[in-house]
Amino acid sequence: MEEYLHYMKTLRSQMNDVEEQAAKISVEEEMQLTNVRTLEKDIDSGFSY
Known part of the structure; x- marks a missing residue:
């Protein structure tokens, strides 16, 4: 039993580690998507001139 x-x-410890890493990856992915969207808007506004 012991x-x-x-x-x-x-x-449980390993699962917590995996969940923590997944959360970090999710945050990083969201930051990158935000950056890409910002760059796309900048490009689009550049074509508007």
Whole structure:
């Protein structure tokens, strides 16, 4: 039983690490998408002149 509890704690820790990394990637992706959209708007307004 003790081994099982240790396994579950380790698994939960690994899952938390994965969730944290996924959240960081999601934030980075959103920042990059925002940058791309801003650049697209800048390009579009450049063509308007």
